[in-house]
Amino acid sequence: MLEFSTRFSRRRLALLVPLLTAGLTITACSAPGSEPTTSEDSDTAVSTELGTDPITLEMYAETGFPLAKALADEFTKQHPNVKFNVREDQFTVIVENAPRVLASDNAPDIIRLPTMVDLVKDGLLKNLDPYFDAYGWDKFPASSLVQLRLADGGAERGSGALYGMGLGYSVTGVFYNKKQAEQIGMTQPPATIAEFEDLLAKAKSANLLPIMQFNKNTAGINFPYQALQNQFGDPSQIADWIFQKPGATFDTPASLKAAQAIEKWAKAGYFPKDANAIDYTAMMGEFQKGNGLFMFNGDWESANLDKNMAGEVGFFLFPGETAEAKNVAMSAPNTFGVGARAKNPDAAAYFLNWLHTNDKAREISVNVGGSHPGGPSDLALPPVGEGTVLAETLAASQQLGADNGAVDFTANATGGIFAAAITPEMQKLIAGQQTPEGYVKAVQAEYEKELNR
Amino acid sequence: MTSALGSAPAGSGIASRPGGGNPARPHRKRRWSRTAQWVGWIWVLPALLMYGFFVLRPLVLTVQYSLYQWNGIGAATFVGLENYLTVFTDRDLLKIITNAFVLIIFFSFIPVALGLLVASLVRRITGGPAGTVVRTVLFLPQVIPLVAAGIAWSWMLSSSGLINQALRAVGLDGLTKSWLGEFSTALPAVGVIGTWVMLGLCTILLVTGMSKIDPSLYEAARMDGAGPIREFFAVTLPSLRQEIGVCLTVTVIAALASFDIVYISTSGGPGIQTTVPGLEIYRLAFSQRQVGLASALGVVLMLLVLLCVLPIQRLTRGEKA
Known part of the structure; x- marks a missing residue:
């Protein structure tokens, strides 16, 4: 009897569980998701009251x-x-x-x-x-x-x-620590990239950290990277790439030259040695502690820096290759x-x-x-x-507007480009695990993969 | 679960009177057993519904999603096994799966080995108040939220953190580095955090297991002239087979399905050096919005866990029986 009843309910169980599962997942039989609603409501009257x-x-x-x-x-x-x-x-x-x-x-x-x-x-x-x-x-x-x-x-x-x-x-550019700038003899913002690199070298030999930049979680070094990229070529090429215009590519001489410069800076020790372990919050903390002459960031930190380092911080738009170069900056x-x-x-x-x-x-x-x-x-x-x-950041914003030099962030090109390509590949680039050529190709490959999806 | 479900009503109705003490009323007995069975089902039903809705249904849905290319909102396209093909051919995804297996060394093998050592050492003092202190200290990592542990460890392992300070203090400046930030050390450094978390759990389980070993076995071994090492291999280790099985099962699952420690300490970087399947599934599904590929990786991860855990179960159970 015991045997009978056990067998009986086992059989029933064997029947019931799939039935139950099927019942619960009945909704899953159709393909997930739905077609986007096609009724475009742009024609409906709107009220400004x-x-x-x-x-x-x-x-x-x-x-x-x-x-x-x-x-x-x-x-x-x-x-x-x-x-x-x-x-x-x-x-x-x-x-x-x-x-x-x-x-x-x-x-x-x-x-x-x-x-x-x-x-x-x-x-x-x-x-x-x-x-x-x-x-x-x-x-x-x-x-x-x-x-x-x-x-x-x-x-x-x-x-x-x-x-x-x-x-x-917002507008992005370079914040600098005024005391340290004075220490290395920087009296005014650099007018060219060559001058900027000169300051980096001076800071390094004065035992200062030239650039405080985060690169953990998300690639903060993409800020200086794109700043260089904006100046090494026609920024409208970058804009086209970000806007997903047909035929636009990341694989350009400007991108490569920028990657080579970042590699050079990393090798020269201009970034923190452990940049890949520094996140955004840590970077802000270190910069405010006086660790770092420059920091590539945006004006969303202006009020914060005015509060915590009152009078000690300056800001400039990243310069071009020549002093006459047009102002270009990431701004969104x-x-x-x-x-x-x-x-x-x-x-x-x-x-x-x-x-x-x-x-x-x-x-x-x-x-x-x-x-x-x-x-x-x-x-x-x-x-x-x-x-x-x-x-200073407001003035820079006006200046940028006058030059019509605003470019979006490359990180915004596609939903996954930042997490899937720019961040890991940039971490590799500054650690010497990726070549500049490889970096440019890897970012473009991920971009194409996402667009073809 | 099957036998539990089946025997519960049967036991209450019939098995309690195995002799069939009242052969005069067979009809009533059968009717009662039927009712009892249905009553049993009704008792189980709420839990079964919850289990079905929150465990079985998502499981089935995940398998279904894995066959589609879908961004989570819009229309989905059926792509068959393409997502699985990607999981097994994409170099990055394969590396990510390999990372999880490397973590098994740190999450499972080292904690179990160290746990055995620590448990043998503290076994003798587990009775008194010192034992309580030891147990509490060892178990503490289990109580601390993994996120907090991850943050604390990433401070300790940073270039100006405690570990490097200690190295500098003893003159080993050459060895200092940003442990979580460098390609060569990031994965082992994450592994060390896992070892720290898992060691307490393993030790407690093993100490408990040791306390159940019959002391006369040790006595007998000693009378046969066995030293502490021989004693360990001849008595302790074989007696702990089931506990070791539990330790390995729990820690292997923790290694393969790890997420929080990695997410907090490195976010999978530098590069994809410490990215593990759990983290990648989350990224694919919620940041890159490739729900299909994420689901496929999830299914593969589940199968990998089963593939690793089932042999452990069989090994530790089977030999005992």
């Missing part, structure tokens, strides 16, 4: 950058019927979460965006062109928004419909977009317009965010303290 009904805007922003929250608070102060529900995550987490969050029923109205291409391909972002017309954003410098345009449903960047706006438009909007499934897209767009044009908001953008507030070219910049590094 905020109204007086109480609403709550869902905002998804980046931890450690208080600007978004500060602007939201000021907006609520001016428009008490609009409240914000701010969710914050680290940028890498946003990169991972953005598609799922935007596809969910509770999609954010305003979201900090990583690379937009995939999101637009999947129909997750709102086309902002109707607002562009309604608010007259054509008065903004076109170059400031070009990186946020996508054509043909995301096939190509740099033209087409607008999918985002900047909460500040701190991109925010509106979810395609957002509940209050009109209010979100109103907020985006407001932060570019409202005096108080622009002041907050500069003082809290440390970056150029963007907006119409004829609007004056908010005043900043004399002698601060913030004043």
Whole structure:
């Protein structure tokens, strides 16, 4: 009897478990995912009125950058019927979460965006062109928004419909420690790359660390690398590559020359010996402790450096091969977009317009965010303290705008290029495990792999 | 699980009266046994549903995803076994899988060997209050979150960290380096962190196992003239076969499926020197959005774990029986 019942239930179990599994996975029988929603809503009428009904805007922003929250608070102060529900995550987490969050029923109205291409391909972002017309954003410098345009449903960047706006438009360059600069006899920023290399050598022989740069987790040495790359060739080639224009390649003489320079600098000991074990936070800590003459970084650190190293830090745009060379620098909007499934897209767009044009908001953008507030070219910049590094980065931003020299980061070319190629290959390059030729080829190979996917 | 499910209702209904003490009521008995079986199923059902929903369903879905090329949101394309082909032909992915096997040395073999040594040494004092202290200290790494351990170790192993300070203090300046940042030392350095974490677990399991060994065996060995080393190989080691099996199983899985220690201490760098399958699956799925390839690598990882763990189980169980 015992035997019978055991056998019996075993048989039943053998039957039931697959049945149960099948039942639970019945939804899995069809292919995963769904076709992107094709109904393009760019023709629907948009409103530039905020109204007086109480609403709550869902905002998804980046931890450690208080600007978004500060602007939201000021907006609520001016428009008490609009409240914000701010969710914050680290940028890498946003990169991972953005598609799922935007596809969910509770999609954010305003979201900090990583690379937009995939999101637009999947129909997750709102086309902002109707607002562009309604608010007259054509008065903004076109170059400031070009990186946020996508054509043909995301096939190509740099033209087409607008999918985002900047909460500040940052610029990158070289921060320097004024005391150490004095020590090696640097009286003014270098005018050419040769002068810059000369300073590196002087710093090295004065037993100073020439460049403090991180290279763990993500390749921080891509900052100096692209700074060189921008100057060694036509920056529009780099822009085309980042925007995925057909035929664009990373395998250019400029890229190779830049890789050779980085290899040379690494061999000469201009970077920290353990750069591959230093992350961004550690780099900032070391630089503020006085370890490092130069640091390649962006103006998002200006306010921070003014606070922690008041009066001790200067900033310059990376020079060209000749003193007359045009200013070129990586510069990108701190991109925010509106979810395609957002509940209050009109209010979100109103907020985006407001932060570019409202005096108080622009002041907050500069003082809290440390970056150029963007907006119409004829609007004056908010005043900043004399002698601060913030004043220097803002001036650099103006200078760059005048030269039309803004280039996006190569790290933004595709979703995976930074993690899958630039970071590991750059770590190899500075450790002598990869040749400059190999570096350039490896990055291009990964790029092609991703585009062919 | 099968026998547990099957025998529970049977046991409650029939087996408790093995002699069949009441042959006059066979009908009722059969009916009762049937009901009991269904009652058993009802008791098990909630757990079974949870298991099915949270373990079996994701497993089946992962296998399904591995046959598609999919970015996680948009439309998916069926590609058959192409993702598996990539896993087995991509040089980087093969290197990543190899890294996990190198970690087995540090996560499994060294902790078990050291654990045996430490356990033999502390066995004699495990009874008193000193024993409690030793056990607590040894087990501490298990209590500390791996993320915290990873951060602490990456400080110690940094170029100005404790390890290098110690080397400098004894005049070995030439040996100092950024242990986690250099290509030649990064993987062993990560492995050392794993050894530290796993050593406590192994030692505790082995000490517990030793305390169950019949003291008369040692007595007999000693009377036969065995020294401590002979005693260890003749008595201790064979008696601990099952515990060693558990240690190896747990640590091999930890090595092959490692993620947190690597993610915190090196993020897989420099290059892909310390990237392990767990980290790569996460990157592929969430940063590069190749859900199909990530799933395929996940399935391969699961099979590798089973391939390594099943022989260990068989070896340590089979010989005992």
